[in-house]
Amino acid sequence: MSLPAFTPLAAARRPTLLIVGCGDVGLRVLPLVQPAWRVLALTSSPARAPELRALGAIPLIGNLDEPVTLGRLGGLADAVLHLAPPPLQGRRDPRTQALLRALARGGRVQRLVYGSTSGVYGDAGGAFFDETRAVAPGTERAQRRVDAEAQLRWFGRRTGARVTVLRIPGIYASNRLGGHPRERLQRGTAVLAREDDVYTNHIHADDLARACVAALYRGRPQRVLHASDDTQLTMGDYFDLAADLCGLPRPPRITRAVAAQTLSPMLMSFMSESRRLDNRRLKDELRLKLRYPTVGEGLRRG
Incomplete structure (x- = not known):
C-alpha cells in the first residue's frame, strides 16, 4: 500500500501518531507506520511498556477511566488512532469524552481515526446499504459507540481536526486471540x-490495520466508512x-x-441483527486494495 507523505502544520519534522487502545489491531498498525512516524502508545498497564517499546512505540502510562492521568496528551501528537472500547455498561462513552478533552487542551491533533462498530445500525433485515443509512442501535453496547461517534465528529468540527470513523464488523485472523x-x-x-x-460481515485483522493507516492519510473530514470485506x-x-x-x-x-x-x-x-455492508468508500476513497477480499481467502491464507 503506497501512501503519500503526511505533512503536518509543523513541517520539517517526523509527525507523531498516538495509538489509544494498542491491542491486536494497534500492534498490527505499528510496522505499517514506522519509520515514517514517531509512535506513542497509551496503555493503562505499566507491564506492557517493555513490549510496546520493543516494537518501536514509546509507551505512555494513562487510563481513560482516570482523566487526571491524561493531562499531557494534548500537545504530543499530530494524529490519533483511537481503538479503545467504551466501558461495559451505560449508554455513553466517558472514555472517549476524557480522551477528547485531553486532546483539545493541546490543539495539535490534525487527524483522528476511530474504530467503531457496524453494530450501530442494529438489525437491518439483511439489507445491503452504504454509510448514509441512519444508525439504529439495538443494544446499549451499540449505543455507547453511537455516543462516541457523535463526540468525535463534534470534536472534528470544533477543532478542525479531520475525523474518520471506521465502522468495523467481525474481525478475524488465524493468530488473533478469540478471532478465528x-x-x-x-x-x-x-x-x-x-x-x-x-447475514454477517467480516474483516481480516491485517486488512483492518491497513485501513486504519489509509484513513490517517486519505480519510475525508468527518467521514464514516465501512471497514468490511466483500463477503x-x-x-x-x-x-x-x-x-x-x-x-x-x-x-x-x-x-x-x-x-x-x-x-x-x-x-x-x-444472531438477532442481519445486514450487508457496502464497502465502496473504503476501496474508492481510501484506495485500499484488500489482501483478503473474502473470508474464504482469509481463512485459507491467513
Whole structure:
C-alpha cells in the first residue's frame, strides 16, 4: 500500500501518531507506520511498556477511566488512532469524552481515526446499504459507540481536526486471540437454521490495520466508512465454510426459538441483527486494495 507523505502544520519534522487502545489491531498498525512516524502508545498497564517499546512505540502510562492521568496528551501528537472500547455498561462513552478533552487542551491533533462498530445500525433485515443509512442501535453496547461517534465528529468540527470513523464488523485472523472461527467450531456451538439465519460481515485483522493507516492519510473530514470485506454470507454459511476449511464438523443448526433457550444473551444479540455492508468508500476513497477480499481467502491464507 503506497501512501503519500503526511505533512503536518509543523513541517520539517517526523509527525507523531498516538495509538489509544494498542491491542491486536494497534500492534498490527505499528510496522505499517514506522519509520515514517514517531509512535506513542497509551496503555493503562505499566507491564506492557517493555513490549510496546520493543516494537518501536514509546509507551505512555494513562487510563481513560482516570482523566487526571491524561493531562499531557494534548500537545504530543499530530494524529490519533483511537481503538479503545467504551466501558461495559451505560449508554455513553466517558472514555472517549476524557480522551477528547485531553486532546483539545493541546490543539495539535490534525487527524483522528476511530474504530467503531457496524453494530450501530442494529438489525437491518439483511439489507445491503452504504454509510448514509441512519444508525439504529439495538443494544446499549451499540449505543455507547453511537455516543462516541457523535463526540468525535463534534470534536472534528470544533477543532478542525479531520475525523474518520471506521465502522468495523467481525474481525478475524488465524493468530488473533478469540478471532478465528475454529475455536467456536471446536466447542460445537450451534448456528441458526437457514430459515432463521442472519447475514454477517467480516474483516481480516491485517486488512483492518491497513485501513486504519489509509484513513490517517486519505480519510475525508468527518467521514464514516465501512471497514468490511466483500463477503456476503449468512452466519451459518460462514461457519460451514470455516469448518470445511479447518477439517472440522459443521456446526449443528437450530431454530431461533431453541437458540433463545440455549445460547448466551450476548451470542443471541449477534444472531438477532442481519445486514450487508457496502464497502465502496473504503476501496474508492481510501484506495485500499484488500489482501483478503473474502473470508474464504482469509481463512485459507491467513
